[in-house]
Amino acid sequence: MAEEFKCLDEIQLTEDEQALLNEMPELGELGEARRKFLGQAAAMGLGAFAINLLQQQEVFARWETPEDALFAPVAEENAVAVKLKINGVEKSLSLDSRMTLLDALREKLALTGSKKGCDHGQCGACTVIVDGRRVLSCLTLTAQCEGKSVTTIEGLADGNELHPIQASFIKHDGFQCGYCTPGQICSAVALMSEAKNGEASYVSTNIRTNAKNIKLSDDEIRERMSGNLCRCGAYPNIVKAIQEVHSGKEQAQTWNFHKPEENLAENKEETNNETV
Amino acid sequence: MRYIGKEMSRVDGVAKVTGQAKYAAEFQVKNVAYGFIVQSTIAKGSIKSIDTSEAEKQSGVIKIFTHLNSVKRKDKDDAFCALQNEKIVFNGQPIALVVAESFEQARFAARLVKAEYLKEAHLTETEKAPTVDSRGGKVRGNPKEALQNAAVRISAEYTIPIEHHNPMEPHAAIAMWDGDKLSIFDKSQGVKEVQRHLAKSFGIATENVSVVSPFVGGAFGASLNPNYYPFLTAAAAREIKRPVKVNYTRRQMFTGHGYRPYTIQKVQIGASKDGKLQAIIHEAIGNTSTFEDFSETPNGFGRTLYNCPNYDTPYKLAKTDLPTPTWMRAPGAVSGAFAIESAIDELAYELKIDPLQLRIINYAEKDPDTGKPFSSKALMECFKQGAAKFGWEKRKPEPRSMRDGKWLVGWGTATGTWGAMQLPASIRITLKADGTANVGSATADIGPGTYTVITMIAAEFLGISPEKVKFELGDTKLPNAPVQGGSFTTASVGSAAHGAALNIKKKLFDFAVRDFGFAGVSVEDTEMAKGFLFSKKDNSKSVAIADLMKKNNLTEIVENYTSMPSKERNNYTSMAHGAQFVEVKVDEDLGIIKVTKVIEATAVGKIMNPKTSHSQEMGGIVWGIGMALQEQTEIDHRYGKMMTTNLADYHIPSNADVHTVETDFIEEDDKIINPLGIKGMGELCLVGIPAAIANAVFHATGKRIRTLPITIDKIL
Numbered sequence: 006m007a008e009e010f011k012c013l014d015e016i017q018l019t020e021d022e023q024a025l026l027n028e029m030p031e032l033g034e035l036g037e038a039r040r041k042f043l044g045q046a047a048a049m050g051l052g053a054f055a056i057n058l059l060q061q062q063e064v065f066a067r068w069e070t071p072e073d074a075l076f077a078p079v080a081e082e083n084a085v086a087v088k089l090k091i092n093g094v095e096k097s098l099s100l101d102s103r104m105t106l107l108d109a110l111r112e113k114l115a116l117t118g119s120k121k122g123c124d125h126g127q128c129g130a131c132t133v134i135v136d137g138r139r140v141l142s143c144l145t146l147t148a149q150c151e152g153k154s155v156t157t158i159e160g161l162a163d164g165n166e167l168h169p170i171q172a173s174f175i176k177h178d179g180f181q182c183g184y185c186t187p188g189q190i191c192s193a194v195a196l197m198s199e200a201k202n203g204e205a206s207y208v209s210t211n212i213r214t215n216a217k218n219i220k221l222s223d224d225e226i227r228e229r230m231s232g233n234l235c236r237c238g239a240y241p242n243i244v245k246a247i248q249e250v251h252s253g254k255e256q257a258q259t260w261n262f263h264k265p266e267e268n269l270a271e272n273k274e275e276t277n278n279e280t281v
Numbered sequence: 282m283r284y285i286g287k288e289m290s291r292v293d294g295v296a297k298v299t300g301q302a303k304y305a306a307e308f309q310v311k312n313v314a315y316g317f318i319v320q321s322t323i324a325k326g327s328i329k330s331i332d333t334s335e336a337e338k339q340s341g342v343i344k345i346f347t348h349l350n351s352v353k354r355k356d357k358d359d360a361f362c363a364l365q366n367e368k369i370v371f372n373g374q375p376i377a378l379v380v381a382e383s384f385e386q387a388r389f390a391a392r393l394v395k396a397e398y399l400k401e402a403h404l405t406e407t408e409k410a411p412t413v414d415s416r417g418g419k420v421r422g423n424p425k426e427a428l429q430n431a432a433v434r435i436s437a438e439y440t441i442p443i444e445h446h447n448p449m450e451p452h453a454a455i456a457m458w459d460g461d462k463l464s465i466f467d468k469s470q471g472v473k474e475v476q477r478h479l480a481k482s483f484g485i486a487t488e489n490v491s492v493v494s495p496f497v498g499g500a501f502g503a504s505l506n507p508n509y510y511p512f513l514t515a516a517a518a519r520e521i522k523r524p525v526k527v528n529y530t531r532r533q534m535f536t537g538h539g540y541r542p543y544t545i546q547k548v549q550i551g552a553s554k555d556g557k558l559q560a561i562i563h564e565a566i567g568n569t570s571t572f573e574d575f576s577e578t579p580n581g582f583g584r585t586l587y588n589c590p591n592y593d594t595p596y597k598l599a600k601t602d603l604p605t606p607t608w609m610r611a612p613g614a615v616s617g618a619f620a621i622e623s624a625i626d627e628l629a630y631e632l633k634i635d636p637l638q639l640r641i642i643n644y645a646e647k648d649p650d651t652g653k654p655f656s657s658k659a660l661m662e663c664f665k666q667g668a669a670k671f672g673w674e675k676r677k678p679e680p681r682s683m684r685d686g687k688w689l690v691g692w693g694t695a696t697g698t699w700g701a702m703q704l705p706a707s708i709r710i711t712l713k714a715d716g717t718a719n720v721g722s723a724t725a726d727i728g729p730g731t732y733t734v735i736t737m738i739a740a741e742f743l744g745i746s747p748e749k750v751k752f753e754l755g756d757t758k759l760p761n762a763p764v765q766g767g768s769f770t771t772a773s774v775g776s777a778a779h780g781a782a783l784n785i786k787k788k789l790f791d792f793a794v795r796d797f798g799f800a801g802v803s804v805e806d807t808e809m810a811k812g813f814l815f816s817k818k819d820n821s822k823s824v825a826i827a828d829l830m831k832k833n834n835l836t837e838i839v840e841n842y843t844s845m846p847s848k849e850r851n852n853y854t855s856m857a858h859g860a861q862f863v864e865v866k867v868d869e870d871l872g873i874i875k876v877t878k879v880i881e882a883t884a885v886g887k888i889m890n891p892k893t894s895h896s897q898e899m900g901g902i903v904w905g906i907g908m909a910l911q912e913q914t915e916i917d918h919r920y921g922k923m924m925t926t927n928l929a930d931y932h933i934p935s936n937a938d939v940h941t942v943e944t945d946f947i948e949e950d951d952k953i954i955n956p957l958g959i960k961g962m963g964e965l966c967l968v969g970i971p972a973a974i975a976n977a978v979f980h981a982t983g984k985r986i987r988t989l990p991i992t993i994d995k996i997l
Contacts, residue, residue, distance in 0.1 A: 075344060
């Protein structure tokens with residue numbers, strides 16, 4: 006465990022963040038599969054896409070501002086200074102007092118992994134982890150974050166080494182378009198510590214117990230993840246992805262082939278390919 | 282097959298789970314300015330005056346565009362275009378764009394723009410709006426007479442409210458000009474469509490417009506048309522000579538890209554006592570705008586599904602003072618299926634025949650409209666496998682006859698069908714001597730897994746592993762591909778990938794015949810794998826692809842290939858089919874409905890990637906739950922205004938709303954539709970679900986709800 010998060014450990018984590026990382030269950034089969042997957046990820050996934058995106062972005066980088074471009078004078082009337090930690094790095098920002106944490110991440114810091122889905126706290130796409138708890142960054146003013154520690158989706162993986170929840174989302178196809186995914190994953194990561202702390206949900210059957218380390222049923226996970234909307238409808242796979250990391254037990258697939266001559270096993274993974 | 286048909290995780294998975302995948306609004310652009318849209322507060326009339334003076338004084342405001350100073354579109358069509366004149370044609374119409382140095386400044390100043398209107402009376406109720414005839418298919422037989430003569434008749438009217446796609450990513454564009462060359466990042470299901478639209482709108486050459494859209498955060502039809510914001514954004518960028526970013530707010534999305542039309546359908550069915558369909562008259566009215574006709578022919582749905590000799594499908598459009606509707610996942614079909622598949626269920630109770638049995642009795646072995654055979658149709662197998670898995674034979678036929686404690690239990694079924702289409706598509710494959718390949722096509726991946734499946738197909742037929750394939754899409758610099766819609770992407774672009782890879786093999790084979798003693802071997806008997814071209818029949822015939830290239834002084838082979846639908850397809854009707862089985866549990870005291878189990882058996886040709894296919898199925902089911910039980914855009918007709926324009930008031934299913942979902946793929950070996958036997962599935966998986974849920978609710982409660990969504994008030 007410790008080794009997997011070596012680089013994360015090197016950066017400064019809050020106590021809550023550290024606790025969160027330490028309580029990840031051992032991964033068993035998932036860990037094996039993850040190593041296999043990550044080899045490929047380095048070769049294709051992240052690498053290829055990062056290159057494509059940089060090339061596409063370059064179209065704009067080459068652009069030079071013409072002399073007659075229009076700029077407006079900006080009065081500093083609304084400026085506030087905020088010091089906070091983002092993904093372990095100290096930031097000193099001067100920004101518009103109206104700027105939400107989400108807009109600061111996306112528009113000021115180029116951390117566009119946190120998504121704007123509704124800007125009203127209704128969809129969960131903007132979920133980030135502030136001092137160990139999940140927070141809707143669209144309903145949080147940056148100025149409220151003075152001295153706080155913010156973890157975004159960009160801060161969960163360690164280079165090519167994914168966080169177990171990230172790896173499990175890939176394995177269980179817990180997303181399609183990918184837009185709600187960073188919020189889902191940040192929510193899921195924080196959910197783990199809520200379970201660890203024994204926090205109750207609407208569907209908890211016994212709220213009088215102070216038991217820590219509660220085992221979450223699928224219904225509990227569904228309830229606790231219902232603040233994160235997914236329009237592609239990946240919910241059952243999201244539950245499986247989280248349950249596998251939470252319980253350490255491999256979750257079964259729910260699709261089948263019906264073709265007499267074809268054995269289901271043949272449709273499973275061959276070595277060296279594809280699945281996590 | 283090494284890869285095709287086997288589960289593979291998404292090649293863009295890492296990019297998506299780490300936040301690296303970049304969506305339209307997320308590209309980093311120097312000196313970008315922010316545009317914020319101001320919307321009309323009346324539904325019909327004109328702008329008498331618009332006062333931007335207060336807004337212009339605000340810090341950071343660069344320029345405010347209204348119809349008085351905006352760029353006018355060079356090329357006109359019926360589609361709505363922003364800031365062209367003083368006319369107001371729907372409530373929420375853009376009337377100004379405030380451009381400022383920051384989003385906060387633009388949003389604040391936008392509130393200070395004041396418009397005065399000359400109001401006219403508006404009409405937003407589909408029931409009251411004037412109608413025009415639309416296409417509805419030919420009359421089959423003599424439906425009126427057959428209906429009169431039928432032993433058993435039912436007649437019912439079904440209503441579907443306006444629904445909105447609500448992809449999680451709001452629409453956005455970043456535009457910038459270099460002289461008369463326009464570059465734009467856009468959320469799009471078809472970059473070439475946006476390119477054509479912008480080139481025509483600005484009167485510039487198509488090649489001077491570059492559209493980039495590598496990731497789309499869901500669209501479901503909402504980004505098939507170019508919509509009004511790319512032109513608005515590009516026009517502002519041209520005027521201020523800076524890059525401009527415009528992002529719809531969630532509220533603006535409701536009037537910014539169309540919606541599933543409000544639909545009223547009347548279904549009359551006549552049948553014999555033994556359940557044979559005699560006549561179906563399926564009338565439909567869907568709303569459209571006053572300025573543009575949008576038709577989706579919902580009543581066309583049942584025509585290929587049931588063996589019914591007399592069939593009529595009159596269709597009308599009602600002209601309302603609302604924005605124009607558009608295609609929304611399974612357009613037409615899911616609306617039509619709600620009506621027909623509910624009506625068939627009603628008929629089953631009337632006849633006292635099991636609803637699944639009634640469908641089997643009227644099973645169409647060939648296309649009843651054209652008499653053509655189906656290129657494949659494993660629907661009967663879907664019925665069998667789905668029913669067996671669900672345990673349908675244990676169903677008690679009487680409504681209100683099954684219980685689980687306080688919960689009433691209902692089991693319902695419905696059938697879905699969707700055309701298995703293919704469109705011309707081009708692709709470029711560059712196979713390099715080092716055993717890697719670059720593949721490119723200007724298609725999109727709005728979530729179904731196109732990045733992954735095209736990578737798999739290319740890898741399969743180039744004989745290299747998927748991680749050696751780099752597939753690019755969503756960029757107008759790439760070869761032509763159709764928009765991603767209609768469930769035809771894999772059939773179209775996948776066929777192109779297959780054809781291009783085979784042509785590369787043929788080129789290598791020709792070298793091998795000439796230089797490496799492959800004479801006497803046929804190209805069909807050869808295969809590429811692990812860096813070699815070899816004969817599958819003769820072990821001695823094998824040559825390294827690197828050597829073939831080296832010998833010919835090549836470092837790579839480039840193949841541009843366009844796949845076309847085969848002529849043979851014309852002799853057949855090609856459809857995808859599915860059977861849906863649903864269990865609901867209803868708390869009658871509280872009116873709560875839970876969809877506790879959905880089994881979907883699907884026949885969509887060959888499954889390329891069961892992992893992502895299952896995800897699409899699941900998505901369709903979740904959409905069906907939303908449509909059946911939750912989704913509705915309510916209009917306050919006094920103001921002609923859409924009211925539920927946010928995700929707290931427009932309900933879509935959340936995680937807690939979705940329970941057991943299982944999918945069974947009944948594979949079909951269909952060589953007629955295309956060489957790989959691909960049908961689409963993104964729409965099909967939704968088509969029957971709302972009806973199946975409504976039918977299950979009837980079975981549970983004895984209440985037939987014919988107006989969606991089936992909300993608590995309708996159950997109590």
